[in-house]
Amino acid sequence: MRKRSICIVCKKERKGSKVEDDMYLETMRKIKGKLNVLRNNTLVVCDECLPKAEEKRRRFEGTIMTFGVLATLMFVTFIILSPSLFSLIIGIIVAVAFMLLSLLLYYPKVEKHGKER
Numbered sequence: 001m002r003k004r005s006i007c008i009v010c011k012k013e014r015k016g017s018k019v020e021d022d023m024y025l026e027t028m029r030k031i032k033g034k035l036n037v038l039r040n041n042t043l044v045v046c047d048e049c050l051p052k053a054e055e056k057r058r059r060f061e062g063t064i065m066t067f068g069v070l071a072t073l074m075f076v077t078f079i080i081l082s083p084s085l086f087s088l089i090i091g092i093i094v095a096v097a098f099m100l101l102s103l104l105l106y107y108p109k110v111e112k113h114g115k116e117r
């Protein structure tokens with residue numbers, strides 16, 4: 001079966017720059033494979049949508065960085081102010097919330113040299 005390349009922004013079958021594979025996409029593929037809903041499409045961003053996708057990715061990276069720093073600061077502050085089991089639990093909750101948030105906001109990266117032809 002021929003692999004179709006689908007633009008992740010306009011959801012149309014188009015040629016474009018490949019989306020970089022990362023941990024998130026890998027995990028999604030494994031889950032979909034288990035559920036038998038894997039469509040095996042190549043994810044791309046077509047030239048028209050490229051600026052939009054790059055902007056979204058930039059925003060995602062910025063947000064994640066900010067939240068990461070804030071979460072770390074919060075955790076460190078808690079540990080310094082009251083080194084207890086409670087602080088540790090708060091820290092774990094913050095870490096889990098942070099991971100969930102990054103999954104919700106996730107936006108894939110476009111490969112600069114990965115043209116799909």
Ligand SMILES: [Zn+2]
Nearest residue numbers: 007010046049
């Ligand atoms: Zn597109």
